[in-house]
Amino acid sequence: MSAAGDRPDLRSLSLSHLGRFLAGLGEKPYRARQIHRWLHQKGAASLDEMTDLPVALRRLLAERARLDTLEMAGERRSADGTIKWKWRTRDGRFLESVYMPEEGRKTLCLSSQVGCAIGCTFCLTGTMGLLRNLTPGEIVDQVARANRRLCELGERPAPRPLTNLVFMGMGEPLHNYDAVVAALDILLSEDGPNFSHRRVTVSTSGLVPQMRRLGEETEVKLAVSLNATTDAQRDALMPVNRRWPLGELLRACRSFPMKRGRRITFEYVLLAGVNDSDADAARLARLIRGIPAKVNLIPYNVNPGLGFQAPARERVEAFRDALVAGNVTAVVRKNRGRDISAACGQLAVELGGPGDPRRGATAAGPG
Ligand code: SAH
Ligand code: SF4
Numbered sequence: 598m599s600a601a602g603d604r605p606d607l608r609s610l611s612l613s614h615l616g617r618f619l620a621g622l623g624e625k626p627y628r629a630r631q632i633h634r635w636l637h638q639k640g641a642a643s644l645d646e647m648t649d650l651p652v653a654l655r656r657l658l659a660e661r662a663r664l665d666t667l668e669m670a671g672e673r674r675s676a677d678g679t680i681k682w683k684w685r686t687r688d689g690r691f692l693e694s695v696y697m698p699e700e701g702r703k704t705l706c707l708s709s710q711v712g713c714a715i716g717c718t719f720c721l722t723g724t725m726g727l728l729r730n731l732t733p734g735e736i737v738d739q740v741a742r743a744n745r746r747l748c749e750l751g752e753r754p755a756p757r758p759l760t761n762l763v764f765m766g767m768g769e770p771l772h773n774y775d776a777v778v779a780a781l782d783i784l785l786s787e788d789g790p791n792f793s794h795r796r797v798t799v800s801t802s803g804l805v806p807q808m809r810r811l812g813e814e815t816e817v818k819l820a821v822s823l824n825a826t827t828d829a830q831r832d833a834l835m836p837v838n839r840r841w842p843l844g845e846l847l848r849a850c851r852s853f854p855m856k857r858g859r860r861i862t863f864e865y866v867l868l869a870g871v872n873d874s875d876a877d878a879a880r881l882a883r884l885i886r887g888i889p890a891k892v893n894l895i896p897y898n899v900n901p902g903l904g905f906q907a908p909a910r911e912r913v914e915a916f917r918d919a920l921v922a923g924n925v926t927a928v929v930r931k932n933r934g935r936d937i938s939a940a941c942g943q944l945a946v947e948l949g950g951p952g953d954p955r956r957g958a959t960a961a962g963p964g
Pocket of ligand 2: 713714715716717720721722723724766767768769802822
C-alpha cells in the first residue's frame, strides 16, 4: 500500500475533482455526488458509514485514497452558549473552532491555519508562528464535525444547524489562499452543506493581492482587520502593514467588487491608550469615507504577557459614538466565551501544555 501522503484525501476534493478521481478508477460519474453528499452534507467520518456504496468500492477507496477526519480533542462550553472545540489532525496538530449561537443565527468561527505567520503583536495565535496550513478537508471538516456535535446536543435542523461561517479563528485565511478557496467551493456547494455566500465571511489582516483575487474568484463577504489609523501605529501592531500600508489596503477595499447592498466589515480591536482616542475615531471615519462599510469594534481580550490592556467601557462607547457622529455605522462586538478563552484573538492551543502543538513539532515526521 502506498504511503498516506501519496493518496488524495477524499475530503479535500471538490465535486469535479472527486468525479475525475473516480473516473480514473473506472467508477460511474454519479458516485462522485453520492460520496460528496456523504462527506459534506451528512458529515460522514469514515467510508464505513457510506452504507449505500458497494463494499468493493469502499475497499478500493480505502486503498487508493485516504479520508482524514478531525478528532475532537476538547470541548468547552461557555455560560453564554458559546462552545469551543479543539480538534486533532491526522498528524497530531491541534486547531480550534468556536460556535456562537445568537438570535436567528448560529455561527461557526473557523480556523484556516495552525498558528499564524502574520505576527500581530496583540494576538495570541500570532505568538505561535505558523506551524502549517490546513488542508481544504480540515477546513470543511470543522463545519461537518461541529454540525454533527450540535445535532447530538439537540440543535436543529439536522443535519446542518449552523447558518453562518466566519473565517476568524486561528490563521490568516488569505495566506492559505488556495485551500480556503477550495474549502469555500465545497461549503457553498449544493451537494455539500450549501451555505449562501451571504452568510460566509472571510477576515483578513490585509493581504492586498489575495484580497483582489478573492473578490474576483468568490462571492463571499470580506472583513478587514484595520486596527489602526496611521501607518506608524499599524506597523507596530501588524507587521503586514509594512508590506501593504494603509493607503494600498484602503485602495484595495475601494476597488473590491461588491455585490449590491453589501458592505465591507472593518474590524478594529480597541487597545487602551494605543488606538482608542477620539482622534483615532475621527481618522478612522476619514479613512473609510466613501466605502460601503460597517465597523466592528472589538474591545481587547487581554492576553497576559502581550502588554496590552482593554479600554474602559466608557472609552469604548465614546469611540463608537464618535464614529457614529462621523456617519460611520459602528457596533461594539459582544465578547463571547471569554470564560473559556474562546474570544477573538484568544485562540491558541494552551502554550506549553500537553496540547501545545510546538511540543511535537520537531519529533513529528512530515505530514
Ligand atoms: N487573521 C485574520 C482572521 C483571524 S483574527 C485577521 O486578522 O483578520 C480575527 C480578529 O480577531 C481580527 O480582527 C483580529 O484583529 C482580532 N483579534 C486578535 N487578537 C485579539 C484580541 N486579543 N482581542 C480582540 N480581538 C483580537
Ligand atoms: Fe494572524 Fe489575524 Fe492573529 Fe494577526 S490577528 S496574528 S493575522 S490570526
